[in-house]
Amino acid sequence: MRFSRLSRTHWTFDMTEPDTLISVRDLTIAFGPKVIQQNVSFDLKRGSIFAVMGGSGCGKSTLLKSMIGLLRPTSGQILVGGEDYWAQNEKRRTELNHRYGVLFQSAALWSSMTVGENVALPMEMFTDLTPEVIRRLVELKLGFVGMEQAIDLMPSEISGGMRKRAGLARAIALEPDILFFDEPSAGLDPITSARLDDLILTLRDGLGATIVIVSHELPSLFKIADDGIFLDARTHTPIARGSPRDLRDHNTIPEVVAFMNRKADIAPASETKG
Template sequence: MNPSETIISVRDLRLSFGPKIIQQNVSFDLKRGSIFAVMGGSGCGKSTLLKSMIGLLRPTAGQILVGQEDYWAQNDKRRTDINHRFGVLFQSAALWSSMTVGENVALPLEMFTTLPPHVIRRLVELKLGFVGMEQAIDLMPSEISGGMRKRAGLARAIALDPDILFFDEPSAGLDPITSARLDNLILTLRDGLGATIVIVSHELPSLFAIADDGIFLDAVTHKPIAHGAPRDLRDHCTIPEVMAFMNRQADISPTDETKG
């Protein structure tokens, strides 16, 4: 694995709904093997950016390059092929309530491979074992805790051995101990599988613990206003909005430096 290799490049991205601009002038590079945090206050467009990166929302302008390919310039079939490189954990884990944990994890394998059922079952056992959930393979999502549902969602996200993982608020709703365990699991995914990870989150302890790069989106100017590891932004950034977020301060108004 080449840690200096750029795996995704976002170039001058603009995201909007009709005349309403969500974010603009968004540019960054995602290095292979990194854990990249998308940060910012509520309503700044973090999840909207994630949706654009995984193919759920076409940007108004700009490019998302996956390797050397302009993702949104490809036809539907090619985008689907590229999507097989992605694994996604949604905020709610998004498990099908009518399917067992094992059936949820098996779903991508059944949809996108021609493997026989006994091989899929073994792969499901392996993926669940990787996240410490093998004992829950035949349980329903309603029979397990919120933290276990997140881990089951992770197992499904890695079912097709993707090299890029996207997590939307993975620690949301979890107690501090469960959240710390999930952070350790994410680090294990990065180190054990060589995965590159994008995390949308406002959970500062998690960001400081695991992210080595990131971007800060501003809800007022609708632009990124800082770029770097969360720990570095906390310790060295002098932009008031970023300082307020990283240090849990309130009542910070935009300065001339970050307006329009």
């Protein structure tokens, strides 16, 4: 059971939607002749924490941008609830985007607005709720991430970890069923990063959210992700699929083994004998 959008201010229960929320089919992303990734296909299942993995420059964040509507792919499809996202007009794409919540790598809070105003912004833009109701909802969202005491503070007055949590509160402002996180642990110390991992699991378990996470932080991936895809920068294609733990313990592709075990002395497949 989940909440689905009925109008800009109402929700209804929907028990009929299939388990697959997003399907990526034969996606290619390129800038002119430079191919970033090609032949990308996978399904995003309801309730999963799906990791997009790979080394620097493989196209992880680029794939994320294409999935959330910031970058049109060169070819292929991104199906959202069965609808071809990039075949829709701008109005319909905006409507589909209301299913999404996004936490960018830097949290991307507006520096001229308080934490509370940042969280309120999506509700002010896309609902007809009164200021009083929005304020109460902002308090609830910030309370969920342990940030209610910072509602009237400016982003410059809080730590990096607190800014990430404030960004999470804004990402769940419209109660989306799919959350996208781009390097959520980047720049955080190990303890703060571990707390953020716990919060992501709470979002999945407490809100029923489905999560796509771009990250190269292996401890976080092993702890929270239950599915994923591995993008290869050399071949510009996905070369492995599965949970981070499975890829670490059972995969034999040299590039994947090297990455998942943090080894620098394993030759790529093209350099191995046999």
